[in-house]
Amino acid sequence: MTNLKIAIQKSGRLSEKSLKILAECGIHLTNGNRRLVSLSQNFPVEVLYLRDDDIPQYVNDNVADIGFVGENVVEEKKRSVKVTERLGFAKCSMSLAIPKSNDYHDNGFFNGKKIATSYPRILGAYLSENNIDAEIHEISGSVEIAPGIGLADAIFDIVSSGSTLISNGLKEVEVVMRSEAVIIESPRLNEEKRKILDDLLFRIRAVKASKNNKYILLNAPNKNLDEIVRLIPGMKSPTIMPLAQEGWSSVHSVVKENDFWDIIDKIRALGAQGILVIPIEKMIV
Ligand code: PRT
Ligand code: ZN
Numbered sequence: 001m002t003n004l005k006i007a008i009q010k011s012g013r014l015s016e017k018s019l020k021i022l023a024e025c026g027i028h029l030t031n032g033n034r035r036l037v038s039l040s041q042n043f044p045v046e047v048l049y050l051r052d053d054d055i056p057q058y059v060n061d062n063v064a065d066i067g068f069v070g071e072n073v074v075e076e077k078k079r080s081v082k083v084t085e086r087l088g089f090a091k092c093s094m095s096l097a098i099p100k101s102n103d104y105h106d107n108g109f110f111n112g113k114k115i116a117t118s119y120p121r122i123l124g125a126y127l128s129e130n131n132i133d134a135e136i137h138e139i140s141g142s143v144e145i146a147p148g149i150g151l152a153d154a155i156f157d158i159v160s161s162g163s164t165l166i167s168n169g170l171k172e173v174e175v176v177m178r179s180e181a182v183i184i185e186s187p188r189l190n191e192e193k194r195k196i197l198d199d200l201l202f203r204i205r206a207v208k209a210s211k212n213n214k215y216i217l218l219n220a221p222n223k224n225l226d227e228i229v230r231l232i233p234g235m236k237s238p239t240i241m242p243l244a245q246e247g248w249s250s251v252h253s254v255v256k257e258n259d260f261w262d263i264i265d266k267i268r269a270l271g272a273q274g275i276l277v278i279p280i281e282k283m284i285v
Contacts, residue, residue: 003039003046004196007064010049014181017089018068022047025203044196056081059186065193066186072158072179076119080187085201087181088208092160094122096174099147104173110134110154116146117156126176144168209283213254217276219243220251224270231263231270235285254280 008018022029022045029038029047038047048064055067060079067081072094074083096115098104107130114135117123127134137152144164146152158179159165159172183204189197220228229238234253241250251272255263264275 002192005064007067009052081184085183090181093175094177095159095172097170098154100171113153116152123156210280215278218272219274221271
């Protein structure tokens, strides 16, 4: 039987969340202790545990069929893999940072400077696009300490909260790219594997949609029903049921998490009461 081989980071920032997505898709893995490979008894996949830097290469070479990895790593490794789905976690920027006491006006600052990074390819592309003549100093870890010990004038690294920069006396001055975890796929999937991937993506999208939406129930005065329904159109249209109390209805619908507070204010102003908001576990649109 064919299994879709999924590469996941063995241990690091992406590991838990990648495994959680599979679990939320109802995929149970045996031997969850991440030795080398886990199999699933209820879905045709097997999981390979790798260093994140190796994932694009393994997917490119068809050792794995798909991989869960940061976009920054995909960009740096430049293999012929395709980004299939964005996963919305491990969000970060790839940024240039300099000692906070330096004046900065524009990226011309970097001309003639030495920049330490673990991402020479992304940085190199940025410098040449911007006609900046700087020296790239490649180091594999603790990039943020390079200016402090006189190894470089600036750094190009991952920034998320920014606290690592602050504690090293640096400031972010240019965001070169934004990144999040993505699924990449091999350029050579056969039909059987493509079908498994499509089934997996169907489940992943249902899980993602459920997280971005909430189920909402409320009581509304009938005189404002039309306006309220316009604000919470739901998936097709809301369910409306009469309340025992004359002149009132119960409205059930789905709202987007991002629009939520804005909508709540508006429907309250239209007289909605007893508003209940409930998380959705899976959502098939
Ligand atoms: O061992 P392996 O090679 O598999 O793992 P790794 O150590 O190379 O990677 P890991 O687990 O640290 O990160 C995996 C991926 O998570 C990265 O490639 C990014 O796509 C993503 N990611 C998201 C981050 C961060 N946020 C992040 N903050 N990766 C690293 N960091 C580092 C950053 O370099 C900084 O030094 O965390 C530090 C703290 O960041 P601040 O700004 O929050 O202080
Ligand atoms: Zn790594």
